[in-house]
Amino acid sequence: MDEKSQHLDSIRDIKKMMERSSRFISLSGLSGVAAGICALVGAWFGYGIVHGSHGDEIRNNLLRLRDKEGDISLADYAGNSLLKIGLLTFAAAFVSAFIFTYIRSRKNHTPLWGTTARRLMVNVCVPIAAGGIYLLTLLKYGVFGLIAPGCLIFYGLALINASKYTLVEIRYLGYGQLILGIINLAYPGYGLYFWAFGFGILHIVYGTVMWWKYERNSGDESAVHNQ
Amino acid sequence: MKNPIEHLNKVFDSRIRLGIMSSLMVNEEVSFNELKELIQVTDGNLASHLKTLEEHKFVKVQKGFIGRKTNTTYSITKSGEKAFKSHIEALEQMLKFLE
Numbered sequence: 495m496d497e498k499s500q501h502l503d504s505i506r507d508i509k510k511m512m513e514r515s516s517r518f519i520s521l522s523g524l525s526g527v528a529a530g531i532c533a534l535v536g537a538w539f540g541y542g543i544v545h546g547s548h549g550d551e552i553r554n555n556l557l558r559l560r561d562k563e564g565d566i567s568l569a570d571y572a573g574n575s576l577l578k579i580g581l582l583t584f585a586a587a588f589v590s591a592f593i594f595t596y597i598r599s600r601k602n603h604t605p606l607w608g609t610t611a612r613r614l615m616v617n618v619c620v621p622i623a624a625g626g627i628y629l630l631t632l633l634k635y636g637v638f639g640l641i642a643p644g645c646l647i648f649y650g651l652a653l654i655n656a657s658k659y660t661l662v663e664i665r666y667l668g669y670g671q672l673i674l675g676i677i678n679l680a681y682p683g684y685g686l687y688f689w690a691f692g693f694g695i696l697h698i699v700y701g702t703v704m705w706w707k708y709e710r711n712s713g714d715e716s717a718v719h720n721q
Numbered sequence: 722m723k724n725p726i727e728h729l730n731k732v733f734d735s736r737i738r739l740g741i742m743s744s745l746m747v748n749e750e751v752s753f754n755e756l757k758e759l760i761q762v763t764d765g766n767l768a769s770h771l772k773t774l775e776e777h778k779f780v781k782v783q784k785g786f787i788g789r790k791t792n793t794t795y796s797i798t799k800s801g802e803k804a805f806k807s808h809i810e811a812l813e814q815m816l817k818f819l820e
Binding site for chain 2: 497498501502504505507508509510511512514515516603605608609
């Protein structure tokens with residue numbers, strides 16, 4: 495019926511505009527997959543260092559650092575290859591995630607940078623920055639066992655916070671990271687495994703599901719349309 | 722059953738006005754340029770629709786400056802919110818009515 499479809503269209507338009515103007519909807523599932531792969535590669539290198547031929551040497555160095563004065567300065571850490579791998583992994587994940595989201599925003603004809611993107615960034619960055627400062631303090635006191643769970647917990651909280659400003663499903667990824675981090679607290683020696691599972695596997699699973707749900711039939715105008 | 726068509730607000734008949742009202746419902750304020758990008762209309766077209774909504778006192782305008790550029794933002798009024806909500810309700814009623 496013509497009149498009916500006209501009203502349905504109106505309601506669909508209203509919903510779409512509300513979503514578009516208040517949430518950042520260009521976040522691509524492939525970004526999650528790419529970030530997950532980067533994390534797994536990073537964890538692989540990290541594993542090589544922790545359990546490789548130099549593993550004992552590095553661990554002893556860390557222990558010596560911890561026993562030296564109680565506190566460890568950041569300068570002592572700057573040379574640490576694990577920290578370098580961590581930073582490099584983060585940079586690679588960020589760049590590759592950005593590329594896929596950029597491509598998607600082109601496809602959807604939605605601006606990449608606007609009020610919604612800015613709001614999302616602020617709401618992700620606040621918990622991440624607080625977490626970063628907290629984790630650096632843990633490093634300073636040599637509490638290495640709490641670093642990986644800390645990363646997962648703060649990242650999880652950031653994602654849960656972010657879900658109000660982008661695709662809501664990201665909340666489940668946040669809960670996953672949070673739970674993983676809390677479990678990790680009970681197994682402090684296995685941080686690298688938990689870290690790889692959270693940042694690697696969970697990202698890939700989330701990204702694949704999101705891609706399947708929203709982007710599989712490419713050419714779709716926006717995520718909202720597919721619901 | 723009463724015909725719900727009388728609750729449909731004629732002012733919200735256009736897609737552009739629907740778009741404006743929808744985005745103002747969920748944001749405290751939206752600038753002219755953001756509205757333009759969201760709805761993808763020309764300046765003149767958007768301005769004339771905003772003017773109509775303004776005349777009905779459904780939206781209010783705030784004129785400000787960012788540096789030397791004018792920055793006009795819009796927000797929804799109490800009566801605008803009420804009118805738009807009952808318009809949506811009427812739309813829903815219509816859909817049920819037509820079934």
